[in-house]
Amino acid sequence: MITSMATGTDIRLNRILRKGKMLCIPMDHGISNGPIEGLEKPHSMIYKCESHGISCVIVNKGIIKTLPRPPKVGMLVHFSASTSLSTAPNRKMLTGSVKEALRLGADGVSLHINIGGKEEPEMLADLGRISEECHEWNVPLLAMMYPRGENVTNPHDPEVVAHAARIGAECGADIVKTLYTGNIDSFTKVVESIPVPVVIAGGPKANTDMDILQMTEDAMKSGAKGVTYGRNIFAHKYPEKIVEALAGIIFKNQTTKEVADIIGNQ
Numbered sequence: 001m002i003t004s005m006a007t008g009t010d011i012r013l014n015r016i017l018r019k020g021k022m023l024c025i026p027m028d029h030g031i032s033n034g035p036i037e038g039l040e041k042p043h044s045m046i047y048k049c050e051s052h053g054i055s056c057v058i059v060n061k062g063i064i065k066t067l068p069r070p071p072k073v074g075m076l077v078h079f080s081a082s083t084s085l086s087t088a089p090n091r092k093m094l095t096g097s098v099k100e101a102l103r104l105g106a107d108g109v110s111l112h113i114n115i116g117g118k119e120e121p122e123m124l125a126d127l128g129r130i131s132e133e134c135h136e137w138n139v140p141l142l143a144m145m146y147p148r149g150e151n152v153t154n155p156h157d158p159e160v161v162a163h164a165a166r167i168g169a170e171c172g173a174d175i176v177k178t179l180y181t182g183n184i185d186s187f188t189k190v191v192e193s194i195p196v197p198v199v200i201a202g203g204p205k206a207n208t209d210m211d212i213l214q215m216t217e218d219a220m221k222s223g224a225k226g227v228t229y230g231r232n233i234f235a236h237k238y239p240e241k242i243v244e245a246l247a248g249i250i251f252k253n254q255t256t257k258e259v260a261d262i263i264g265n266q
Contacts, residue, residue: 008138013174015107016074016140018055022175022199022226023243023250025049025233026058028078028110032089038234045234046071052240053247058110058142058228061096065104076142077101079130080112090148091119094126098133108140108174115164117149124171131172143173144201144228155179158186162193169196177201177228180215184222191223202229209242209263213256216249226250238263 006014016022027042038045042063056074064077079101080092092112101109111130113123127143134141145168147155154160158181168176173196180200181187191198200219206212212232219227227246236242245262248254 009140009174012074012107012138013140016056016076016175017226019251020197020225021250022056022197022228023054023247024056024058024076024199024226024228025054025243026078026110026228026230027063027234028058028060028080028112029230030063031060031081031083031095033084036231036235038231038236038239043067045239046073049233049239049243052243053251054243055226056107061100061104064106070105074107075105076108076110076140077104077106078110078112080110080126080144088119090114090117092123092126094130098130098137098139101139102137106139108142109134110142110144112144112146113168114146114148115167116147116152116160120149124167127168127171127173134174135172140174141172142175142177142199143168143171144177145173146179146201156181158190162190165190165194165198169194175199175225179203180219180224184218187219187222187224197225198223199226199228200224202227202232205231205235209236209245210256210260212242213245213249213259216246217256220250220253 050072058076058078060078079096081095082089082092145164147160147164165176165178175197177199241263245259248259
């Protein structure tokens with residue numbers, strides 16, 4: 001007798017995750033920052049990394065529509081947008097619907113929500129509405145929950161990060177992406193307070209490869225389910241190598257020292 005069955009959400013999550021874990025390259029920066037270093041040709045970056053360990057990418061719908069061929073990894077379509085040229089760069093506007101995500105062939109939807117500023121209320125309303133649509137259509141929702149605004153003095157404050165991440169889970173996200181708090185103990189408390197998988201953002205380009213690898217190892221020890229690194233992958237001199245090293249840590253439980261040779265201990 002079959003006692004349980006995989007839902008549409010489960011099937012799609014299985015295309016986004018591997019072994020229940022995530023190694024994702026967010027590549028949605030083209031709207032906010034333009035064709036920055038490494039993303040001059042986003043399709044090429046996807047194909048360059050797809051066989052080296054990533055589980056998925058996050059891209060805007062125009063990148064999906066213009067793909068020369070389907071990628072070998074999961075795809076989340078990003079439906080939040082603002083630009084660095086705007087007078088309100090923290091206010092993320094909706095750029096699509098869950099039905100559109102399904103028409104595009106995406107495996108999930110990604111939203112960016114900034115907590116702590118005057119634009120927060122509208123973004124929370126958007127999160128609630130898209131979450132309901134995702135639930136209706138069995139589409140996984142990744143919520144990027146960032147403490148960012150006038151009322152946030154320290155975006156890495158563990159209590160503030162936990163609050164922002166918890167909002168994403170409370171509003172129905174299947175996966176919450178947030179900032180790493182800087183050490184294992186504090187981030188363990190964050191992860192333990194969130195009832196859905198938590199993945200971390202990469203932030204600015206790291207000073208060294210060892211820094212980004214060690215942060216990844218520490219985050220995984222804290223209970224995180226993976227990482228979503230943009231500039232630290234696509235702006236890297238050897239994107240495939242850093243992806244292979246990160247995959248070793250995330251999927252094989254290897255240490256930073258064990259994977260350092262993959263990238264030559266830069």
